[in-house]
Amino acid sequence: MPEQIKDLFVPETLAQQDNSRAFNPKDFLMKYLRYLPWIVMSAILFLVLAYAKVRYSTQIYRVQSSLLIKNEHDAGGGKGDKFDELFMNQQSMNLSNEMEILRSRMVLERVAKDLGLQLSCYSKGTVRSSLLYLNVPFDLQIAKILDSSQAFSFKVQVVNNKQFLLDGSKTPIEFGEPFQLGGNYFRLLRDTNISLKNYNSPDFIMIWQPLPAVANALASNLKVFHLNDQSTILNLSFENENSRLGSDVLSTLMAVYDSLIIEDKNRIAFNTLRFIDERLKSLKDDLNGVQTNMEDFMIQNQVYNLDEQSKNYLGIMSEGEKEKNERAIRLQVVEWLLEYINDSKNKFNTVPTNLGIEEPALLQLIAEYNKLQLERDANLKTTQANNPMIVGLEGALEKVRSNIYQVLLNVKQAYLIAGNNINKRESAVKGQIRSLPGKSMRLLDIQRQQKIFEELYSFLLQKKLETSISSASTISNSRVIESALIPGSLVSPDTKKIYMFYLMLGLLLPVGAIAIMELLRDKVDNRGEIEARTAAPILGEVGHSSDGQALIVSRNSRSFISEQFRIIRTNLQYITGKKDKQIIMVTSSFSGEGKSFISTNMGAVMALTGKKTVIMEFDIRKPKIISGLDLKRKAGITNYIIGMSNFEDLLLKVEDIENLYVIPCGPIPPNPSELLLDKRLDELMEEVSRHFDVIIMDTAPVGLVSDAVNLGRFADCTLYIVRQGYTFRKQLVQIDELHKEKKLPGLCLLINDVKPTGGYYSSSGGYGYYGGYYYGAKSGYFEEDKKEKSSFFLLNWWKRWFS
Template identity: 30%
Template sequence: MYPNSPQPNSGANSPFLANHEDEIDLKVLIFNYLQYWPLLLIFMFSGLVAAFLFNRYTTPIYKVESSILVADDKPSLGMDLFESSGLGMLQGKNNIENEIGILKSFSLAEEAIEDLGLNVQYFQEEFFKTSQLYGSVPLMVTVDWTQPQLVGGMFKIAVIDEKTFHLTISNDEFSVYSPSDKFFKSLFEEDLSLKEVYSFGEVISGEFYSFKIDLINALPGDEILFRVLDTPSLALQLREELNVAPINKQASILTLSLETPVRRLGQDYINKLMEMYLQRELEEKNKASENTVLFIDQQLSGITDSLRYSENRLQQYRTENRVFNLSQEGAVIFERLQELEKERAQTEVTLKYYKTLQTYLSNNQSTDLVAPSVIGITDPLLNSLVQSLSELQAEQVRLKANFTDQTPVVRENASRVQNAKRALQENVNLASQNTQNVLADLNNRIKMIERDVNSLPQTERNLLGIQRQFTINENIYVYLLQKKAEAEITKAANMPTNSVLDFAKSGQLPVAPKRSLNLLIGMILGLILPIGFITVKDFLNTKIEDPKELEKQIKVPLIGMIGRSTSDEALPVFNNPRSSVTESFRSLRADLAYLSPQKRNLSLLFTSTISGEGKTFVSMNMASVFALMGKKTVLIGLDLRKPRIAQDFNLSNDKGMSTCLSSDISWKDVVKASGYENLDVILSGPIPPNPAELLLQDKFKVIVNEIKEAYDVVVFDCPPVGLVSETKELFGFADVNFYVFRQGYSMKGNSQILNNLVEKGGVTKIYGVFNDLHIDKGYGYGYGYGYGYGYGNNSYGYHEEVQLPWWKRALRRQS
């Protein structure tokens, strides 16, 4: 029995069958792609070749890395208490984040570029690529940045001899850089006129360019490309390309990395950047010492004159009055006064510092502050506030160099500066008031001691006053000199807090292109592109390809599938009885025993939607398989508009069914021998002007009944039901009706026509037949699906086997 024939209790819901069907669907999907295996191989090979060429001619990119150790900030005594007080006047800063910001700052990148002279880039053309030169360049281009310059485009130098060269333009995408507005460049759209030949060392100048080219070691015939880039644009570019990140969340070690096609350039740039970074830190430290020395020098300039005056006066008084030493009583009084006045002098210096600090805060000055500890003020909170304000102001200067005033980070830091100033102002006011109280107390104590001076002789009193003034000035002068020396020693001993752990070094292997990955991507793309094309093609295909898809679409059973004939013969049943196509017709014949049981005479009707779907081929061969059984069979051609049976049997269509219906000629007179035993043919006859009316008359019914009495099997070859109307009336003359579909030819919408015949037209006993099933369209759909089931050689098999492709034979063995 045919595998797809309808049976009672067929077990359609069996899990085993469901799994088997899923397996078949997967195989169909695989075979659908494997039939294009030459195309897949070509595209995969092309993808590998493209990836290989990409790897071969793409400039490799290397990763350059270095590391810096950032020293942790140690808050001053009292600073932690102030920050945790919840007042919000000062906020702790993240030292790592600040150092990352400094390393990625525009100003630092600009300094490194200017120091290295990276504004001119040199290139050399190679096969299919251009390589950048760095270090030992054959030419040196010197640009005059004091006037506008053309940047971005590419110049080409062709060396003629040791003195002259050709200068041309290789890429004219120029912009005009103006030193008056460094961050704005205008497009250069004019034609740049250059002389044909220039001399080395000659200044090449125009309205928007001025540079000279010096020969180093280039040889005649060498061609060098160069490009001029302005410092701000290059600084912004390198700033974006530089990656600075801590090695982990807990560490204070920063890793600097840069991906560049020129390893040495990347190493030099990162090393120079770290050098500038440490130099900047050292300069920031030295500023505090320099400001301290400046403040002390200002104080010394005033006290020096007073000291010199008092010294001269003391010397003159001693000479004139011949008095050199104080009495014992005067010495005791003088010692007490000296101690108090020394303390008062230091207090006055402290008060003067507070006044200077108040003026600084009131006027919103931005110059660097002098630390209180420099002049002997040991208040830890005041020292912490001054240090924090100084750092916040330095951070504000750095941020403004890279962002506008309206940027959130700048506005946030400005708010921190104001909070720090308010906190410092309150502390300074309180400290100044306390210092004034101390100074007043000292003055009172000095006045009390001065009363004892009145008991001394006049000469001694005068000497005591003059020596007292000299000692006061001398103590202040010595004190200031000591602090100045300390500041200068501090400056000389200053070292950067941070340090370089590893200088820049490049990896041995490039990070791009990733050769293995590119080859894999090329192969995958080479596979995906044709698969995608095939998938889209199949998705947009409106033809019926898959038998299972047809089974789901039609409302009647798909009773048979006819494979594609390997020859052009119209009657493979007679001419090639052992072919797989013949076997598929035998299978269909066997199924008829279940479709129309216990019928002595059998009538079959074949139709389709349109011409070309193979209904005539199927009806002819179906009649042939019954004739081979010894059944007396007749094939009737009812397609009166487009007959084909006559030429397939090599007969003349001079008479036939149209002749009987349009005249008094008996049907027996139009029967023709097919040339094969047990098979007769009634052709359609000459094409009449009214085929539909001929077939609908009562005479046709009488003729059909007589033919059924005379033959065991009657096969009707009807016109396409989708094109003509009379076929719908002919379904009632047959015991079993077949609707023929053709793989790769019948439209998917044809299934709806068959469903309408069943649901609306009331046609019964109709089944689907799938014709011209290709060997390369699927796997394992019954006997007619392109391969046999013989035991091996043709001489011993049930029918001839069709040779499968190697990949199908392999999968068939695995299954």
């Protein structure tokens, strides 16, 4: 057993322990266990903050609905539907355009106006205010607003069902009585059907905003998205603290969108019917003139029936005539369209389409022209005609109108060329019928002209009827798939995420603070740091003493610290061996590490064994031994060295401890270091060795002066004091150098002022607070420090965990 204990103080053995020292979970846990209460308290505090945030945050609900956009062009599918498709401007729907329309300010302003969202009322609570919707206890009637582009608000405090206070005024106002505020005139009417007991307080906040501001607020909370490219279903969602309001906003939005589509279709149908009516009136006059000419010709020329011969030739010409008639009709339609385009009255009207002219370029331009006209009309509802956007649209309309006119000219030219070709073929046939009477040919021309006008008239009548029927039965191309339901889903606050976030914050902040403290800490905190930074052996540890006395050890003392000094005395045997005379030098890195305290109690614990012990006060610059023992100063070491005192004059007996003496330092000389090199010091040490069994040399700190190194020639071993939480870590490098270079004899470390915290530990089997010995301090084997006792259990608990 002694050999095993002695191995603990062999440098090679300690080095092997340091090299084999890996991460030990138990060491890590015990080191940081003292911070656990702070981490727990921080987590609890942040959980309380999370609860407050969840409790007092405004709850935001998401209300959703879905809208089907029907593509009527694809639904028809047949070639015969081309007239309806182009005439009524029903093209394939662009879902991106429809999504922008739903989010447009024009549409949202109509929604806000329909729901009356310009005026908002909030119920004022203790922490936050709540939006009221449909359950406002009073109605605000606005008589006059000075500036409708500026928002305003005011506070209302209801006194009773008949009176209220305005903006903290002490003068009550009667409900229904007109009042003025900032140049605006209002009247507040009390709704007695709604009880004020339903609200947290009688205080309310009224806010009025202009339509554009309300539309922007709605747009920020509205989301319109398309699930996939295979469907034409749009999903709409609205987030607001009042789910009923969100439901009404979505329902009204879909209704406004439907009405816009119907309005656009009706506008196109109206312009088309007006155009057809104008052409019918012109055709009626032309048809009457042709009929009159034919009647006059037949009366004047006595022509009532065609010859049988003409019937044969007519059969040959029938196919050519049919094609010629179709070309003539289309040519007339082109002429009308040219006339319509050039007419300044129609500058901002839509152009009728698909009146029998099947030219793709023309149809595309007319459709683009009509779309720009509709967009201009829609923007004129919310802006002035001189707006740059309107001017830009008019410029685009003028450009498209010019392109339509040019295309119509090209179509006309193409029809004329085709007509000339038909005429050439007809001339060849007419050469065969030149023998027919001229009267018959003239009558045929008149009848052909009459037929053209009749067919064109019938065509327009048919289109007018179809347009009227279509206009009367106009329906929207959208359908609500899923209505907005309340209460909707709660999206904020997200209770789970908030609690998790605050819990993580409550854990990470103290952990981060602890990590920063560990990084910034530059003083020795535990035994593990010492063992990691130096190979010098550790002789033992001395706990923190709350007693103000310098002398702790006595014959009858059973305190924990006294027992620690007895353990150090036992361990010291394996350093000094079995020498009869022991000279022990005590030093440290700098002042304040407890060197004199250790020297005093080491002397006492050695004297208790029956050995005659003396403490020599070699810390000449800053002596503390005599004052600590409350002894009267007399001649000392410096007096002996300069030859002014004898050895017998130096000794001071410590009354409380048998066999314990002190040799004071004497007066402080101007040259302490040189004085300690005097030969008289050697004589003094020889004299002391003859009279005492144990000599304790309390020297000056080796980190400040060289006294300890000079006195090391007399010592058998050196107790180097390291104070927990006081000695700098960089001092351990100096200690390690002193140990390796053997500048101090038998250097071993003594850890002083060790506090009973979870952060301190020693190596396995040691006597440190973590090593197991401290946890026996309250076992009844030792006397408890009276100053550490407290009649308050919670105070003791607090000191233990939060010290």
